[in-house]
Amino acid sequence: MLFMKEHVTKQARRAKEASRKLALVPLEIRNAALSAMADALEARQEEILEVNAKEVAAAKEKGTRINMIDRLTLTPKRIAGMAEGIRQVVELDDPTGKLDFETVRPNGLKIRRVRVPFGVVGIIYEARPNVTADAIALCIKSGNACVLRGGSEAVRTNKKIVDILREAAIEKGIPENAIEFISIIDRDAVVVMCRLRKLIDVIIPRGGVGLITRVIEHSTVPVIETGTGICHTFIDKTADFDMAIKICDNAKTQRPSVCNSMETLLIHKDIAEEFLPKVAATLIEKNVELRGDEACQKILPEMKPATEDDWATEYNDLILSIKIVADVDEAINHINKYSSEHSDAIITKDKENAAKFEQQVDSSTVYVNTSTRFTDGFEFGLGAEIGISTQKLHARGPMGLEALTTMKYLVESDGQIRG
Numbered sequence: 001m002l003f004m005k006e007h008v009t010k011q012a013r014r015a016k017e018a019s020r021k022l023a024l025v026p027l028e029i030r031n032a033a034l035s036a037m038a039d040a041l042e043a044r045q046e047e048i049l050e051v052n053a054k055e056v057a058a059a060k061e062k063g064t065r066i067n068m069i070d071r072l073t074l075t076p077k078r079i080a081g082m083a084e085g086i087r088q089v090v091e092l093d094d095p096t097g098k099l100d101f102e103t104v105r106p107n108g109l110k111i112r113r114v115r116v117p118f119g120v121v122g123i124i125y126e127a128r129p130n131v132t133a134d135a136i137a138l139c140i141k142s143g144n145a146c147v148l149r150g151g152s153e154a155v156r157t158n159k160k161i162v163d164i165l166r167e168a169a170i171e172k173g174i175p176e177n178a179i180e181f182i183s184i185i186d187r188d189a190v191v192v193m194c195r196l197r198k199l200i201d202v203i204i205p206r207g208g209v210g211l212i213t214r215v216i217e218h219s220t221v222p223v224i225e226t227g228t229g230i231c232h233t234f235i236d237k238t239a240d241f242d243m244a245i246k247i248c249d250n251a252k253t254q255r256p257s258v259c260n261s262m263e264t265l266l267i268h269k270d271i272a273e274e275f276l277p278k279v280a281a282t283l284i285e286k287n288v289e290l291r292g293d294e295a296c297q298k299i300l301p302e303m304k305p306a307t308e309d310d311w312a313t314e315y316n317d318l319i320l321s322i323k324i325v326a327d328v329d330e331a332i333n334h335i336n337k338y339s340s341e342h343s344d345a346i347i348t349k350d351k352e353n354a355a356k357f358e359q360q361v362d363s364s365t366v367y368v369n370t371s372t373r374f375t376d377g378f379e380f381g382l383g384a385e386i387g388i389s390t391q392k393l394h395a396r397g398p399m400g401l402e403a404l405t406t407m408k409y410l411v412e413s414d415g416q417i418r419g
Helices: 001-021 027-043 045-061 065-073 077-093 130-141 152-171 188-194 209-218 241-253 271-283 296-299 328-338 352-359
Strands: 098-102 110-117 122-127 145-149 179-181 201-208 231-236 262-268 291-292 318-323 343-347 365-368 387-389 397-399 406-411
Touching: 001 122, 001 145, 001 179, 001 188, 027 045, 027 130, 027 152, 027 352, 045 065, 045 077, 045 152, 065 152, 077 130, 077 406, 098 231, 110 328, 122 130, 122 188, 130 145, 130 152, 130 179, 145 188, 152 179, 188 209, 201 209, 201 231, 231 241, 231 318, 241 262, 241 271, 241 343, 262 271, 262 328, 271 291, 271 318, 296 318, 318 328, 328 343, 328 352, 343 352
Parallel strands: 122 145, 122 201, 145 179, 231 262, 231 343, 262 318, 291 318, 343 365
Antiparallel strands: 098 110, 110 406, 387 397
16 A cells, blocks of 8 residues: 555646746647647557457456447447547647636735646546547646546556557657556555645545546545436427437437436426337337336336336436326426436427526536537537546536636735835
8 A cells, every 4th residue: 555655746746847848838839739639549459459458358358348348349430439538639729828707906006817737637537448548638728737547447448558659649749647547456545545645735636426426525635526417308399300300319329328418318297108118119129228207117017117207317228218207397306306416308399398497407518409418529610529528626527628728816916005
């Protein structure tokens, strides 16, 4: 334990020293480094895929759940997506030094507020190697050093990605220790990171409820909480059935292992007898296990019963809980009770109900006639994302570059003193 603490602390200290240098690196050098990093990912993808294939095989041998296997697995298409995400970050405006407030006081004080990097960002995440590239890109662009600690299932894949990106970044002028990766798989390494308050400025956990809870409970470093995704879709009585079925299919089956996939479907009672069998047929064809309340089971007796726990469960799998509700108000109340405040949607032609849903659903992202699968920094035009915040302080929803900056006030005068 002592060796691990010393090792992790040493890495964080190196990152802290590098962060002061990185904050002074001009935008053109940061952008050149990012472009080189994207090119390196694609040029050396075979190295990444070879390492990743071994870790995927090992995970399968251990009996790892299929949804976790999906998160762990890289393909040429996914690596190309990682590279494209980095290139999008290059095209984004530099958030550092951005002036967002300016005033001159009656006593002559000239006050400006500008955006500045945090310094060192710690990212703790599970079996999603794409997070490695996203996090590094956003940190470099925003002038932050980063300390990464990925899940044990993907430690070799993550280390290979880090090595490739770090090499490309250093060649273009990024400080050598601006990218640190903790390869220690002992879970206590997370606790050590969480207590390095003087060295790490903020920690962002990305993963399941267990990881996030562990970080929050142990951290003395400020945490930006990226919560689990218990996402809902409510089908209002005026909904277009074809649209609703297409959206439900996409939200549940396009990639069920991710946090923005639909976990609960709510259906207005006036259309339930007609709509439920239709949407169920589409979902069952995609091997989705349906769990319904009593009202649903009266329409489709073959459905499994939904328990109280189902409403509060993030499946990350081809499982869907379904409930029939009286109206939009009951739908909103159910969502606000069980939602993880991630992403929730209404399918409706009623503009008043849509507006009520948007106003009263207390989630980071609220959709009208749209799949919840769009809650993503790439889809929102933020380039890569550092995570999806479900808290209400500092940042909320998909977090891009600006979420990795804080504020600094700059005050000038001609010698004013306070009387």
